[in-house]
Amino acid sequence: MKVTPWVCRSCLSRFARPLPSHHIRFQSTASTSESVPPALLARARTIAFEHKQLTEKLTDGFDTRAAKKLGEYSAIVNALKEWDKAKESVAELTSLINDPTTDPELLALASDDLGATRTHLVNASQSLTTSLVPIHPFAHLPCLLEIRPGAGGSEAAIFAGDLLRMYQGFCNRNDFRSTLLKYENINGTQEAGVPLSEAVLEIDSENAYGVFRSEAGVHRVQRVPATETKGRTHTSAASVHVLPSLQENSLGENDIEDPESDYYIDPKEVKLEVMRARGAGGQHVNTTESAVRLTHIPTNTTVSMQDSRSQPKNKEKAWVLLRSRLAQTRREKREEEMVAMRRSVVGVARMGRGDKVRTYNWNQQRVTDHRSGTTVHDLDDVMQGGHTLDKVMESVRSWLMEKDVEALLAEEAPTRDVKK
Amino acid sequence: MPRLPTSLLRKAYAIDSLLPPLLGPCRDLNSARNELRWLREHVDKVSRARYTKGGSSAKGGLLRTLVRKRVSGGKPIGAPLQYGLGTEYFGDLEIEVRPGVLIPRPETAASVTHLTRLVRDARELPTELRILDLCTGTGCIPLLFHDVFYSVRSDVELRFLGVDISSKAIALANRNLQRLRRSKKYVHKGVTEFMLADVLVNPFADRARRPDEPLPLKSALNFNKKRVFWDILVSNPPYISPSAFRTTTARSVRGFEPRLALVPPGEAGRSDTEQGDAFYPMLLVAAIDAEVKIVLLEVADLDQAYRVARMAQGMQVYDGIEIWRDQPDQAHDGSSQPSSEFPIIGQGNGRSVLCWRGPGALWLGKNNGEASNAGPLVQKPYSELDSVSKPEAVHSSLHPESFMQMQGGRRNV
Ligand SMILES: C[S@@+](CC[C@H](N)C(=O)[O-])C[C@H]1O[C@@H](n2cnc3c(N)ncnc32)[C@H](O)[C@@H]1O
DSSP states (O other): OTTOOSSOHHHHHHHOOOOOGGGGGGTOSGGGOSOOOHHHHHHHHHHHHHHHHHHHHHHHSOOHHHHHHHHHHHHHHHHHHHHHHHHHHHHHHHHHHHOTTSOHHHHHHHHHHHHHHHHHHHHHHHHHHHHHSOOOTTTTSOEEEEEEEOSSHHHHHHHHHHHHHHHHHHHHHTTOOEEEEEEEETTSOOOTTSOEEEEEEEEOSTTHHHHHGGGOEEEEEEEOOTTOSSOOOEEEEEEEEEEEOOOTTTSOHHHHHOTTSTTOOOGGGEEEEEEOOSSSOGGGOOOOOOOEEEEETTTTEEEEEOSSSOHHHHHHHHHHHHHHHHHHHHHHHHHHHHHHHOSSOOSOOOOOTTSEEEEEETTTTEEEETTTOOEEOOHHHHHTTOHHHHHHHHHHHHHHHHHHHHHHHHHHGGGTTTOO | OOOOOHHHHHHHHHHOTTHHHHHHHHOSHHHHHHHHHHHHHHHHHHHHHHHHTTSOOOOHHHHHHHHHHHHTTTSSSOOOHHHHHSEEEETTEEEEOOTTSOOOOHHHHHHHHHHHHHHHTOSOOOSEEEEEEESOTTTHHHHHHHHHHHTTOOSSEEEEEEEESOHHHHHHHHHHHHHHHHSTTOOOOSEEEEEEOBSSSOTTSOOOOOTTSOOBHHHHHHHTTOOSOOSEEEEOOOOOOHHHHHHTSOHHHHHHSOGGGTSOOOOTTOOHHHHHTTHHHHHHHHHHHTTOSEEEEEOSSHHHHHHHHHHHHHTOOOSEEEEEEEETTSBOOSSSOOOOSSOEESEEEEEEEEEEOTTHHHHTTOSTTOSOOOSSOOOOOHHHHHHHOOOOOOTTOOOTTSEEEEEOSSOOO
C-alpha cells in the first residue's frame, strides 16, 4: 500500500483513468526542469533500497506478496536508474568541458553531446516524478470555478470580476472549453468593472480539475480603487472555490446512483422549489417565472438558479451545482479526518477556503503566490490570463505536489516497519 | 395595485436607469433584473444579426423601445415580456410567440411533459400513436410531446394533429414546427400537422354558416382527409369565465392576450360558470367520436376539475379518472389533501383532468385500470366543494419571492 495516493483507495479505483500524455505537462513542473524535488528523490531512493532487499529475499524462496510489490516498484526503480545515469553523464560531460586539460577533439565531442544528454535528463526527471507523485483522483475531471467577492465592498466585487476574466482568458489561450454556468452582477451584464456578486465558470475539459484545483482560496488585491478619491491603496479580497464537475460525460450514471459515491444525493432529501406566480396560475397569469431553488435538507445546502428563461434548464444547472458542492464538502470532511489521523503531520498546509493564497499588487505591478513563494511582475499579463499566469499556477502545482509527497512520507515513515 | 416604495425605486435606479420602469410589471427587484438581462441578451442577439447583414448595430435604442413597450404599451401595465422577445420557453423548447396568439404557460408544459413521460415509459405501445390537440394555439403541446418522447425512444411513429379556430394560431404553429425541424436536436420522425377548425359548433345544428367560418371539427377532418380515430386527446381550451376574467386574470393577460383564447363564447341562458366550462362537453364528445383511450384536459382550478371529471364520469366509458395539480410529477406533501371522489396527483393548483380506458391504462402505467373511479356517480353538494378550494383573489397576483414548496427533486418512477 505504499505507493497509494493520499485520498481513499475506493475513490481512486472509481475515478482514476490513464492520462493522455499531452496532458502530463499540467501535472508537474518537472517537464522543463532537470531536477527532481528532494522529497521525491528521497522517496525514490527508499523504494529502490526496499526493492533491493525484496529481490534478495526472493532468491531465498518464492513469496507472492514480495513479487507483487516488486512489480509495483520496478517502474520507479527503473526511472531512478535512468535519472541517475543521465545525471551522471551530464556531470561527467560538464567536468570534461570545464577541465582545461581536456584535449580539443574530445572537448568538441563532449560539447556536442551535452545538449542531447541534458534533454535526456529532463525527460528522466519527468518520468521519475510522475512515477512517484500521487495523482489526485479527480484530476482528470472537468471543474467548476466559483468566484465571489470577499471583504472590501464593491472594490472586492470589481476584483472578483477581474479574476473571472483572468480565468476566462487563461481558458481561451489554453483551449479549455469554458462556459458561464452562473453569472450575477449588479445589472446583469458582463462589462468590465461592473461589480460581480457570484460567478460559476464551468471548465469542461479533461484534467481541468487537476489544473485549477490549486487556485482555490482567498485572492487578495492591493490597489487604489477607481472610486477612491484620495488616492489611498485599499486591500480587498475575492474567494475562489474549485469543484470537480459532475456531468454525465465525466461521471457515469453509476456514480450518481451509487449511494456509496460522493455524488450520490438521495432525491428525497432535496427540496425543490420553483418560483411561480402565486394564485390561480395557468391562463390567468403570463409572467416569466423560471427560477428554481434546491435545498439539501440534511446539510441545509441551497442552490438557486435563475439565469435561464427555461425552468428545466435552471433545474438541470442547479442539480449539477448542488451535486458538486455536496461532493466537495464530503471530500473535504474525509480529508480532514485523514489529516487528523496522521500522527506527525509536517508542513501539510491544507488549502481551505479561508486561506489567503495570492496577492495581486497594482502599485508594484506584481503577483505573489504565498504558497509557492513565487513572485512575478507582469501583472497585466497575469490579469489577461497570459503565460505569466501559467507560470504562477505551475509553481503552485509543484508546491502542492511536494506537499502531497511530504504528507505521504509523513504518513508512512512511522509505520513503515509495522505494516505488513 | 399598491404603489412601489420610493426607496426601492431609488435603489433600482442606482443599479440601472432602465430598472425602475420594469419594477412596475415585475413588482420586485430580482425579477426586474432578470427581465432586463433577458432583454439585453435579446438585443445583443438582434443587433449581432443585423450587423452581419450589414445594418447598424445600435443597441441602446432597441433596448429602450423594448423596455417602454413592456411598461406602457399605451396601457397602465405593459405588454408581456414574451411578445417583446418574440419567444417563450415551453419545457425545454423555445417557442415563437406573437400578439394575437396565447403565450404558452409553464403549467401546461408540466402536465404535457408528465403525460408524455408516462406514455414514453409504457412497455407496449401501438406502432403508430395518434395524438389530437384541440385548441393548439402556438402548437406547443404536440411539439413538446414529440420532443420529450423522441428524446428517449424511437420505436413508435407519432402522428399529431393540432386544431385551432384562429388562422393566426395555425400559421404560427406551422412556423414553430418549421423552426424546430431546422434545429439540430429535432428527431425527424412522425408526422405533425395543423388544421383550421371549430371544435365548438355542432355539425348538425341547423344554422347557416358563413362561408369564411372555419368548418366544424368533424367536417374539417373529413374535408381534409384526416384520420377519424385517435389514441390520445389533449386540450388546453379557453376556460376562464367572464367574471374570473375580470377579477382573476393579470392585467397583462387581459390587456394583451386574445380573449378568444381565454374566455369561451357566451350564449343566451348560460350562467357564468357554464360559460367557463363551455368547451368541455364538446371536447368529451370529440373524444368519444375519435375513440381515444386517453384524455387530458387543462382546467382553471380544482372546482372546474371536479366539474369536468364528473362530466367525464357521466360518459360512462372511462376506466379511470384523476385530477392533476400544477406539478403532477411531485409527490404531494400530504398536508392539505382534500378527501375526494377522484385521486388528486401532485402539487399546486388543480390543473387538469386525466381520463383513460381500455389500453390507455397500460400506456399510462396503470395496473389494468383497477383503480376505477368511473363507477356510479356520487354527487357532492356544491357548498362542500367550494370549501375545498376557493380561487384566491389574484389581483396583484405575483409574489415571486415566495417559492412554492415541493418535495423531492427528481421524479419518482
Ligand atoms: C388557451 S389557448 C391554448 C393554446 C395552446 N394549446 C397552449 O396551451 O398554449 C386556447 C386556444 O383555443 C383556440 N380556440 C378558441 N375557440 C376555439 C374553437 N371554437 N375551436 C377551436 N379552437 C378554438 C384559441 O384560438 C386558442 O389558440
